[in-house]
Amino acid sequence: MPRRLIDRINTSLERWLPEQRLFIKSDTKTRFVRLRPLTQLGALTTGGALFLWAVGASSVLFINHISSGSAREQVAIAQAAFEQRLVALAQERDNRANEAATAQKRFQVALGQVSQMQSQLLASEERRREVETGLDVVQSTLKRTMGERDAARKQIAETGGEDRTASLAARAEDMSHTVDMLSAALGATAAERDAATREAADARLEADRVAQQKRQIEARNDQIFTTLEGAVNISMKPLDRMFRNAGMNPDSVLSQIRKGYAGTGGPLLPIALSSKNMDEFANDSARAQGILDALDQMNMYRIAVDKLPFALPLEGGYRFTSPFGYRWGRLHAGIDLAGPVGMSVKVPADGTVIDAGWANGYGLMIRVQHDFGVSTVYGHLSKIRVKVGQKVSRGERIGDTGNTGRSTGPHLHYEIRVDGKPINPMTFIKAAQNVF
Template identity: 55%
Template structure:
């Protein structure tokens, strides 16, 4: 039955695919191989399937290559844009620092000028007081002289009356009148001299008053200039400190707690700046000194923010192009174990890419751990810990102190992993938080 069916199939196919014979000739004999239509059909079908599979595989490989090239170019462009933005921000930060330094120099010069003007003003005030005192003395002397003159006239009149009553001589009256005239001449000369000296004192007092008004005008001009300088300095400090403040708040950290911890650990170089004091006699601090102290406190706050930024993981753990794959939070387990919690950020990249420490700290673990594979844990300040998992090679040991940017290992595929990537975790007080919070906050500032 099967032979008959096969015969009918061959007979039907032979109309379209004739039977072929392949002859094999040797020195002794000649043989042939019969290729039936079904055999030819099977061979052609297999060949066509092989050709089709080759075309599809080639197309898939070409699409993957094109996609990989596009992703690589896009990553390179993003890396170039990121580096350009970093350079621009760095240049702007340097410019701000240079402007602050120049403003500080202008402020010191203005303070010196104000001190000189105040010294001249005090000297003018002392001179004016001396002149006023001199005028008062002259006026008192003049009044006393007038009183003495009146008393002398009264006494002379009494003496003349007494002499006339006792002697009755007219010549005595003439002598008395002459003496009175001489006395009046002397008093008149004294009064004239006193009046001239008073006029000189009044002129000097007027000149001193004009000088005082000029000094006061100069002082007001300097105060306006100081107000402008203080305003620019306060604006520069605010513009520089506010992004750092927002960066720590966006990362879920308390800026006040961070600054308190930095202040406790850094009391020498890098600690609080000494405030300005314009008085050594316990007098109240002037408004200018108070504003200067506020600016210095802002600069000190910015300096402590810089220290805290190096102690916290505000950086990327890799410097090579990567792709952000599985993020923080819930996800479907890649090994088919259902919905699971993912306590880090996965960054897929090339095998052996350098893994970098994101902040200064101490290595507390460096070895194999179930699920993580080759794992490195680093303890940082403020109760922060970072973890770097699935490495192909670990380049640090427990107890090593590392700085931001130090290479601690190579990217790999060890442990519970489906491909080459880095599993990056950040924990505060033992609780895992989203690492992208720190990465995005750092991108907005640095």
């Protein structure tokens, strides 16, 4: 910059920033440093920029503290809501399964009644046909007998002989008794036919009533299945998204969980259903099996939640002081949660302690191995409460916060590693929060 331009700028700035002199005195000499207006302006500008940067950085840290300071409580609430939701779904599943079993039993009884009534109807129809055939035979016999009687009477009138008359009279009397007997049989058979006809009509009405009841049961079952399918689908998507957001493959997680929970057994009894009934129940059985499979998958997710660190190891009373990332060119492989010495450090997932002792930089440190290649690290502890090889459960106290190792104050250094590679712990925490 030309000297003349610098002098002109200094002259313009002297009204607000007059020239200052900084005297430096020694035993033999006295010197001074001139602080011209342009120099003062540069110093003020640099100081203001540093101040604004400090304010911005503090604001970011404060916002992070507000957003994550209560993350443990939020995760606990989310976890409780998730478990309550699973319990409610399981109870709803049991209720619907009981209703379906009751409806199926009633349907089986109704089918048995329909089958019995159909058999009665067929028997009634057969009896009616037999009665009609008998009526035809009786009518033919009666007609023939009445003809013979009339012929005998005519013959008696024509002959006029006493012996012959007595014989014909006796024969006519027998025919009269036969006609009376046939008439009585004909009346009884007609009454039986009418009763069989009424019984067949009643059987048809009962069959129609049972068929209507069957249709109502089928509609109720369809409504139950539709409700359960909707509830399961709504609940499954957030769980699947939670594991994907945490960087885990849901299919791989569920596959590994099933390998550890695959026991079956017990006697299997055959179900007595006809081929017709099996065809009718095929669709409902497929839908019910689909719902049971989805509920089983949700239960596998619940087990996986206990085995993965979706929660913070501290409960309240801490302050988020340092995030995951690079600082001064070096990776800070976890997050720092500041708090007083002696706070309870709780493991956020089931696992096995693989390291517990002093480590350079970490001070007193615990390393826990979880399933799916995930491990967690807890550093700068004041006390270790577990041993190497010990099995720990989610929420169990494993140590106390402290200020050991390379630390500027009491806090917990918390890491999550997948296959030995450090990842941001907030990835798991935020993934669980996004479920609800």
